[in-house]
Amino acid sequence: MGNVLAASSPAPPSAPGSGVVQGGPGLVSVPPGFSMPSVPPPSVPGQPAGETGSPLPNPGTYEECHRKCKEVVPIQLEGVRLVVNKGLSNHFQVSHTVTLSTLAESGYRFGATYVGTQQTGPAESFPVMMGDMDNTGSLNAQVIHQLTSAVRSKIAIQTQQHKFVNWQCDLEYRGDDFTSAVTLGNPDVLLGSGIIVAHYLQSISPALALGGELVYHRRPGEEGAVTSLMGRYTGNNYVATLTLGGAGAHATYYHRANDQLQLGVEFEGSMRTQETAVSFGYQLDLPKANLLFKGSVDSNWVVGAVLEKKLLPLPLSLALGAFLNQKKNTFQCGVNVTVG
């Protein structure tokens, strides 16, 4: 949950921020040193804003805010990839992936997913355990579990052959109209190093949600913190999100033109590299033709598209991708075949 290694250049060290102290739903007490968004906290805790009678909806998680726009933009495919998914039972699923590539290593990857029996919703069951092992022995594993009706936890580890590269644990609390999460990344008690990320997202009105993020990282001899604020506005058929932080600005706009066409515009500016990039993406959905087409144009003169087609009588799905960098005149294409 969250990009644990997102800490960039250290800002002036503020007091180490831990998670928001939560009481019952609606009670928000902010520990000193944690930067709240510039909106007065609800003066009467526990009551919906404006006392309109209809409660504010839960705003979702902090990472999901930019996701709608990111899903519209195609991913660069490279080489040939064959994925075979097989469901062995209602709870257990296995996947085999063979990757053949010219730029990176070719390999085989085995993945298994177990979904538990505790059902919290029509599509969600917990605990969820996912594991992935490479032919070189690199392991990715995640365990997601719903501890209580409002608290969800996740533990993830990642290894590169036998060395542990990432290990993180996070806890998310969903209140009535807010979500807060704490992530502890790569904690190392012996070295005294680690990363703590705290997220908070609050619904101000049914359309507006504001939130903040605090990243505190520590290594022997060095520590730093980065904060950023985020606002998200949801309209009738659009979502606009803005994130401003010490590391730069990130703004996305997602628009649903009709039930076939979705558009996304993304603007990213980084303080560290002093660069800005704008990208425009669109997604065309033609269920009649079993077709999903995503295209994108970038300010770095990169043009790319991914075409996904379901070859229907068989449970087979074919994805063709092409990315062309007009300025450097480089081209990359790839094929993904998914069975099952």
Add this chain to the structure above:
Amino acid sequence: MAGIEELSPAAGPVETRPPEGEIDEDEDEELDETILERLWGLTEMFPDTLRSAAEVTASGSVTVAKKLYSFSRAALWVGTTSFMILVLPVVFETERLQLEQQQLQQQRQILLGPNAGMSGGMPGLMPPAPVKM
């Protein structure tokens, strides 16, 4: 006496004509310019400002033409490849879908009579996906 006066410089211009046979050689020696050089020499009759303006215009338009040519080459390439990547697959697929539907409609007409295949008869026509937000 008159002969000496004739020969002195004060006597005035004396007309001398070289003998006939030498005229052509001398003229040939003077004419060591090519045709182009002679034509270029004709431009010297125009005033300097006009000449420099014409030169600037000419070289400027040659540069502009070169740039326009290379720009249009690059633009054509960028436009064609971007169109190929962004638009062409969708065009192919929608055309194929239309042809398939036409074919099925024709088949239905043949099977069930001329008024059968029209509304609601096209397979694969699913209700539009609900708007997900």
